[in-house]
Amino acid sequence: MLAAPVDQVPEGPGLIHEPKWDGWRAIAFRDSDGVYLQSRAGRNLTTYFPDITRAIRSAIPAGAVLDGELIVWERGRTNFAQLQRRITAGRGLLRLARDCPAHYVLFDVLADAGGEVVLDLPLFERRARLERLLADAPPTLTLTPQTTDMRQVSDWLIHWTVATGIEGVVTKRLAGRYEPGRRGWSKFRTRVFTEAIVGGVTGSLRNPDTALLGRFDRRGKLRYTGRTHPLTVEQRADLAAALSPLRPLQRRGGTVVHPWPQPLPAAWSGQLDRPEPLRYVQVEPTAVVEIDADVAFEHQRWRHRVRFSRTRPDMSIYDVPLVLGEEKGYYGEA
Template sequence: MLAAPVDQVPEDPGVVHEPKFDGWRAIAFREDDGVYLQSRAGRNLTVYFPDITRAIRSAIPPGAVLDGELIVFERGRTNFAQLQRRVTAGCGLLRLTRERPAHYVLFDLLADAGGEVILDLPLSQRRARLERLLADAPAQLTVTPQTADMQLVSDWLIHWTVATGIEGVVSKRLGGRYEPGRRGWWKYRTQITTEAAVGGVTGSIRSPDTVLLGRYDRRGRLRYTGRTHPLSADQRAELAGMLSPLCPPQRRGGAVVHPWPEPLPASWSGQLDRPEPLRYVQVEPTVVVEIEADVAFEHARWRHRVRYSRARPDVSVYDVPLLLGEEEGYFGET
């Protein structure tokens, strides 16, 4: 079952809310002879999480089917990059599981012990069965917090976002059944409004499609930090009138000097599912734009695309917050 994005957390006496952890959604099938972990896209994740499969085998009876989020904590915060390392660790996987153990934060039960399918039961009853099932489970298997108290939800969004790295909240009807593939839940992502410098665009300077963003670090280097969603027609026209190609004085040996490679490596642009380098047009990094972004910010980059709000001709690139680290200069913004 999936969640549809919303602009505000729904308030309704029949709705409960859960923190949205930044991890990998996974369904766990406790089979007679082991455990099978499946990603939202249907990928087999079993081999990458031996610590989680061991915990499930020890605590969950055969036949049960669980739904939840695989996460890895580092210094008290979720770290999405540590999940990705599981896939590429190779022979170092067992060492990685010891040093950075995963947790499986569970929020639903699709089949109870013995294989009893309970999709049609209301969420409140599925939740009660899930809690009973996990009563004696190890700490790596835990039930996600759940509340109908909007004050507590506000506390999660204000404090947990910074402290633990949650992305927002997911809201669900207590009386709702589990409908695979349907967006019957709601998700609200915590957003910030901030500024960034324009270092390039896809499309052309006169008709930009998306914007490549950057921030300066303490050494004065413009670092790539992310990419916007496609611009609207009005936004294209606004930005096109402000962009300039690289100035001739930046040429060295006949080549234009720019702080980023062209094309942009797929690992930079986040196109890991389609790992082709991104062609773009380099521009003079003098224009500042205002953006809306979520809190998935790792390795000095926004992991998800951000939303372009407007150009800021009144702001200098030297007034854009410095790129100090993954938390500094980002989570302090409003």
């Protein structure tokens, strides 16, 4: 079952709210032979999470089918990059699982012990069954919090997003059945308005299609931090007026042209299925823009594309916050 995006958290009788975790959605099938973990896209994740499959085998009876989110904690916060490392760890997978263990945060049950299908039961009954299944489970199998109290929801959105890395709130109907493939839940993503420096664009200087963004790290190096959604006609004109062509700096031993490679490496996108390297127009990194971003990031980059709001000619590039995770109080520690 899926969730449709909304612009605000729904309120009303018969609704329940849960944190939206920043991880990989996965269905766990516990049969008599073992455990099978399946991603939302249908990919087999079983071999990448031996710690989770071991916990499910030890605590969950055969026949049960669970729905939840795979996450990895690091210094008290979810770390999406550590999930991706599971795919590429190779022979180091067991060591990685020991050093950075995963958690399976559970929020639904599709089949109970013995294989009893419970899709048609209301959510509050499925939740009660899930609680019983997890009664003696190890801490790596975690029941997600739920609340009907909007004050608790506000606390999650104001404090948990920064402190623990949740992405927002998912809202469900207490009496709702589980409908695979249907967007019967609602999801509200926490978003922040902040600033970034434009280091390049796709399209052209006069007609930019998207902006490639950066921020300085503590050593003064401009680091790539993400890309915007395609710009509107008005946004293209606004940004184009602020862009300057790159002015290479002549230095002894060669020419320094730009802090980022050309083309932009595919790995910088942060996606599991990596696209091709991205060719772009390098610009003088002097333009500051205001953006609307969610709280999901890894490798000090926004994982999802951000929304361009406007240029900020009143701001210096040195007024922009440091790269993600290095700015005090902003997605990380000082």
